[in-house]
Structures are given as structure tokens and as C-alpha cells.
Amino acid sequence: MLLINCPFCGPRNHTEFDYGSDASVLRPADDAPESEWFAYVYLRSNPKGAHTEYWQHALGCRSWIKVKRDTLTHDIAGVSLANALAQREQQ
Amino acid sequence: MKYSFLSLARNAFSHHRGWMPAWDSPVPKRHYDVIIVGGGGHGLATAYYLAKLHGVKNIAVVEKGWIGGGNTGRNTTLIRSNYLLDTNARFYDWSLKLWETMSQELNYNVMFSQRGVLNLAHTDAQQDAYIRRGNAMRINGIDAEWLDHKQVEEMVPLLDSSERPRYPVIGGLLQKRGGVARHDAVAWGYARAANALGVDILQNCECIAIKQESGKVRGIETNQGFIGAGQVGIAVAGHTSQLARMAGFTLPIESHLLQAFVSEPVKPIINTVVTYGAGHFYMSQSDKGELVMGGDLDFYNSYAQRGNMPVLEHATACAMQMFPFISRLRMMRHWGGIMDMTMDGSPIISKTPLQNFYIDGGWCYGGFKATPASGWVFAHTIAHDEPHELNRGFNMDRFEHGRTIDEKGSGPIPNAQ
Numbered sequence: 001m002l003l004i005n006c007p008f009c010g011p012r013n014h015t016e017f018d019y020g021s022d023a024s025v026l027r028p029a030d031d032a033p034e035s036e037w038f039a040y041v042y043l044r045s046n047p048k049g050a051h052t053e054y055w056q057h058a059l060g061c062r063s064w065i066k067v068k069r070d071t072l073t074h075d076i077a078g079v080s081l082a083n084a085l086a087q088r089e090q091q
Numbered sequence: 092m093k094y095s096f097l098s099l100a101r102n103a104f105s106h107h108r109g110w111m112p113a114w115d116s117p118v119p120k121r122h123y124d125v126i127i128v129g130g131g132g133h134g135l136a137t138a139y140y141l142a143k144l145h146g147v148k149n150i151a152v153v154e155k156g157w158i159g160g161g162n163t164g165r166n167t168t169l170i171r172s173n174y175l176l177d178t179n180a181r182f183y184d185w186s187l188k189l190w191e192t193m194s195q196e197l198n199y200n201v202m203f204s205q206r207g208v209l210n211l212a213h214t215d216a217q218q219d220a221y222i223r224r225g226n227a228m229r230i231n232g233i234d235a236e237w238l239d240h241k242q243v244e245e246m247v248p249l250l251d252s253s254e255r256p257r258y259p260v261i262g263g264l265l266q267k268r269g270g271v272a273r274h275d276a277v278a279w280g281y282a283r284a285a286n287a288l289g290v291d292i293l294q295n296c297e298c299i300a301i302k303q304e305s306g307k308v309r310g311i312e313t314n315q316g317f318i319g320a321g322q323v324g325i326a327v328a329g330h331t332s333q334l335a336r337m338a339g340f341t342l343p344i345e346s347h348l349l350q351a352f353v354s355e356p357v358k359p360i361i362n363t364v365v366t367y368g369a370g371h372f373y374m375s376q377s378d379k380g381e382l383v384m385g386g387d388l389d390f391y392n393s394y395a396q397r398g399n400m401p402v403l404e405h406a407t408a409c410a411m412q413m414f415p416f417i418s419r420l421r422m423m424r425h426w427g428g429i430m431d432m433t434m435d436g437s438p439i440i441s442k443t444p445l446q447n448f449y450i451d452g453g454w455c456y457g458g459f460k461a462t463p464a465s466g467w468v469f470a471h472t473i474a475h476d477e478p479h480e481l482n483r484g485f486n487m488d489r490f491e492h493g494r495t496i497d498e499k500g501s502g503p504i505p506n507a508q
Contacts, residue, residue: 001399015401019391022345041503042343042434042490046332048394055391071346072394 002069005079008061020054023066023082048072054082094198113279114158114286119293122319123151125473126311127326128298128334130154131163132274133451133458134326135281135292136466137473139197142288144467145474150290151320152282153313155297159278162328162458165396165428167351167385169364169373170460171208171269172233175224178484178496179437180231185481186464187268193463199280201272202378207363208269209238209246211413213258217368221264228266236265249360249414256412258369271364271375271383277462298325301337307446308338324449324473326465329394329429331439331452338445342453343434343490345505348393349385349456350402353424354417356380365413372409381423384410388430388456388506398425430456435495436507440469441478441487449473450487455507 002014022044028036051071056064064082069075092098092111102109125141127134130152141147154161170190172183194200212218225235239262244252252260282292293315300312301323310319325334329346356379366373371387386406389399403425411418433439433453438461440451451469454461464481471479478486489495490503499507 001401014391022392038491039341043341044332044343044345044505045341046345046392048330048333048346051392053391069391071392074393074395 002074002076004055004065004067004076006057006060006063006065007079007081008063009057012057012060014055016057016059017055018058020056020064023052023054050077113283114292116294117291119151119296119313119315119318120149120291122149122310123291124149124320125322125324126150126318126320127152127324128311129161129325129327130158130278130282130292130294131161131326131328132277132281132462133328133454133465133469134324135278135285136462137324137326137451137469138290138466139281139285139288140467140470141474142285142290145470147474148289150285151293151318152285152290153293153296153298153311153318155295157294158282158292159275162428162430163278163462164275165351165426166274166459167373167375167383168271168274168459169208169269169375170203170272171266172460173208173210173224173228173235173264173266173269174498175227176496176498177231179498180228180233182464182468182481182485183461184231184233185467186461189463189467190272190460191268193277193280197280197284199276199283201276201280203270203272204378205268205270206375207265207267208366209243209263209265209363210366211243211260211263211368213260213369215261218262221262225264234266234268236267238263238265247361247363247365249416250365251413251415258412269364271377274459281466298334298337301334301445301448303338303445303448308448322447322449322473324451324469326451326469328452328454328458329431331431331450335443335450338443338448340444342439342450342487343503344431344453345392346394346429347391347432347506348389348395348427349430350389350398350406350425350427352384352403352406352422353377354382354384354420355423357382357420360414367409367413369412370405370409372406372413374410374413382417382420388432390506394429396427396429398427430454432505434490434503434505435497436499436501437496438465438485439487440465440472440482440485442472442476443487447476
């Protein structure tokens with residue numbers, strides 16, 4: 001069981017959350033070339049190690065969060081809000 | 092040594108001390124014509140067919156662990172070809188045909204048992220979908236039978252087919268030719284047969300880099316040093332993305348965990364494979380009497396080859412809906428394997444942007460049943476530098492060109508199969 005530290009609700013079992021997707025994949029501009037859209041829809045770096053990903057606290061506060069997790073050890077290095085403001089602060 | 096009744100009798104007289112190892116453990120040569128990375132069922136089958144059907148002499152299979160220690164030994168041994176789409180149906184049925192003669196072909200008993208695979212339906216919509224699938228299968232020359240409620244009851248008498256469960260059973264789609272096989276024996280059988288044809292099987296030899304020169308593969312770097320190769324094929328199950336990265340390209344694949352469970356052994360209670368239609372769960376009974384069960388993915392990326400409790404809870408809840416009387420059985424084993432999930436749920440058996448480098452992966456959670464055909468078409472692809480008619484559709488650029496093989500009809504998600 002993963003223990004995810006929700007910024008609003010505190011540490012909760014991962015069964016309360018829904019997995020979203022790979023958070024390193026960024027949506028290209030509407031007029032971006034087809035190759036960028038192809039990469040966005042299909043290609044994944046699929047790392048064995050650190051992975052940033054979206055989860056939603058579906059059975060809790062319903063907020064979307066961004067989790068940094070190791071795909072081999074399941075260690076969670078950090079949790080932040082997934083909204084645009086939080087993302088901008090991280091970059 | 093050919094295994095036969097005579098060899099068994101002869102070895103019985105010498106107290107079974109005369110058996111030889113089924114394959115050798117040679118020192119790597121400096122160069123091979125073809126190197127297959129991954130010593131699971133698919134890799135070994137590829138090497139076997141390359142040597143047997145395409146006359147390639149100088150082949151090595153490199154395996155980072157031991158033969159049968161990866162996904163070949165971590166699945167639930169189901170074999171079926173009940174696919175809707177033509178590309179899948181033809182490929183998997185060719186695989187099923189190879190299964191039917193595999194024990195004779197390899198002179199190794201893989202204990203293939205065609206006990207049937209029964210997919211239960213619980214709603215009218217599901218019934219329509221299954222009947223449609225059955226019709227599509229029959230058009231492709233594959234056996235399929237729709238069983239109504241009474242026929243399901245007769246076939247699986249211990250199934251709870253009453254009105255009591257939340258999702259009562261209304262019927263099921265049966266493929267009689269489907270079944271199970273002894274998974275370790277498949278790897279061992281192919282390893283032994285390939286070795287007899289001169290294939291070098293290099294265990295504990297991990298590929299750590301792919302060496303290339305002007306767009307062409309030159310060999311692989313391993314923990315036992317550099318090994319040169321004319322051609323390199325990879326069949327590495329959950330680690331396809333990692334090997335592709337070494338070769339310099341990215342794939343439409345995510346690695347996910349799939350778990351399986353085995354109960355304590357009991358007397359025969361179920362003589363077929365039954366899949367639950369109202370949740371993701373299936374069950375069969377092994378020859379030793381254990382109930383073999385599988386369920387859903389964890390749904391988040393993982394390379395951790397170990398199980399966890401939430402999926403076990405979900406799977407056993409489904410089991411209880413189907414067979415309430417097993418409630419007091421104890422679970423004996425529980426394990427996990429890493430699946431390389433493609434974005435359309437279908438495999439990739441293909442040439443790649445790197446010349447003389449080929450991939451056989453993206454098996455999602457359906458790789459075991461494909462073992463013989465996967466090796467058969469991959470060997471053809473490597474030997475001719477050109478896909479076989481059966482795997483032309485499984486090329487890696489299908490995503491880019493909008494020709495995905497989306498059996499589930501769910502769009503680009505890495506958890507369909």
C-alpha cells in the first residue's frame with residue numbers, strides 16, 4: 001500500500017486515490033506539428049526510477065495532486081498540488 | 092538425449108543418476124550472427140525457430156537472470172485466441188495451433204491442456220458483445236460457442252449461477268480449444284530444443300548497453316563484457332522501454348504490475364478456465380489442485396516485481412461472487428510481474444529506427460499464450476529483415492499513422508488488453 005500525503009487531508013492510503021497519468025507529458029500548442037501531438041498522445045519515457053505523476057484524491061477532497069514516486073521502490077519523494085499556479089512555482 | 096519411454100526406463104535402472112543437464116552453460120563467444128536479449132519463452136522460441144526454420148547457425152540468447160525466472164514463470168498460464176480484430180485473431184490462432192503440437196515438436200511435455208476458456212456475461216450488452224465476438228472468431232476460422240445460462244450451469248456446476256449475486260450470470264462465450272500449459276516447461280523445452288540446435292544460452296548475462304555505428308547495431312555491452320552481433324533482437328517483457336532507450340528511441344509503452352494468486356490445493360472443483368464478466372478476474376485449477384487466480388493491473392507505473400493487498404482484496408471479492416464456497420481457502424502464493432503495456436493493448440513485433448535491431452514486446456498481460464507464434468514471426472522478421480504477414484500489423488510505427496489495433500476500443504491508454 002502506498003501512503004500518499006495529500007496536501008489537504010494528510011497521509012492516506014492510495015486506495016483513496018485514482019491514478020491520473022504521467023505528469024511529465026505536456027500538452028503541445030494547438031498548432032504544434034503532428035509529431036509533437038503524436039509524442040504527447042502516445043510516447044512515454046517510462047522511467048525505472050523517479051516518476052512524476054498525477055493522482056486524484058477521489059475518495060477524499062477530490063483535488064488533483066502531483067506525486068513524485070520511484071517506480072521501482074515506490075518511495076514517494078514529494079507531493080504538491082497539480083494546479084497551474086503550483087506547477088509554475090515548481091518550474 | 093531424446094526423452095522417451097525408453098530413456099525413462101533406462102535411467103530408472105541407474106537410479107536416475109544419468110540424466111544430463113537440459114542445456115549447456117557456455118562462455119560467451121566474441122561475436123554472434125544474432126543475439127536475442129531476454130531468455131524467456133519468447134526469446135528462446137525466437138532462437139529455436141531461427142535455428143530450425145531459417146538456418147541461422149551462430150545464435151546466442153542472453154538472460155540477465157535464469158531461464159524461467161522472469162514473466163514466463165510469473166503468469167497464470169492461460170492460452171486462448173478469442174480475439175475480435177483480424178490482426179489479433181489470425182496471429183493468436185496461429186499461436187494456438189503451434190501450442191497444439193508443441194510437446195511433440197520440442198520433445199518436452201509442456202502439459203498443454205485444452206480445457207476451454209469460458210468468459211461469463213452478466214448483462215444484455217455484454218451478451219451482445221460476446222456473441223458478436225464469437226461470430227467474428229468463427230469468420231476467422233476460430234472455434235467459439237455461446238452458452239446460455241443452463242449450459243453454463245452444466246459446464247461449471249459449482250459456479251454460483253443463481254439470482255443471488257449482485258451481477259447474476261446470464262451466459263458465456265466458450266472457446267473449447269483454449270486452456271492452460273505448464274509455463275516453466277515452455278521455457279525449459281524451448282531452451283533445451285534451441286540448445287540442441289547449437290544456440291548458446293548465456294544466463295546471468297545482463298545487457299547494459301547497445302553498441303551502434305552509423306545507424307547500425309554492432310553488438311551489446313554486458314556484465315560479462317562486449318559481445319559483437321550482426322543482428323540483435325530484444326524480447327524482454329516489462330523492460331522493453333529500457334532497452335529501446337539504450338538503442339536511442341522511445342516507445343508508446345508504460346510498465347505496469349500484474350499480480351496473480353494461488354490457493355492451497357483442493358480436490359477438483361473446476362475443469363475449465365472461467366473469467367468473471369462483472370469485474371476483472373479469472374480462475375482455473377492447476378493439476379496439483381491449487382486455484383490459480385488473476386485480476387487487474389495496479390494502474391500506476393511500476394517496476395516492482397511484488398504484490399500488494401488492494402488488488403488481492405478486489406480479486407478475492409470477485410472470486411467470492413463466483414464461487415462463494417471457497418471463502419475459507421487459504422492463499423498460498425502471491426506474486427507480481429512487470430507488463431509492458433502499449434497504448435492500444437496490442438504487441439509490437441517490429442523493425443526499429445536502428446538497423447538490424449528488432450523488438451518483440453508490448454505484450455501487455457497476454458504474452459504467455461503468444462509464446463510460440465511470437466518466436467515464430469520474430470524469427471522470420473530477423474531472418475528476412477522484413478515482418479511476416481502475421482506481424483505486419485504489429486509494427487511500431489502504427490501509432491504514428493493511426494493504424495492502432497485497439498481490441499478494447501478504448502483509445503490511447505496503457506491499460507487495455
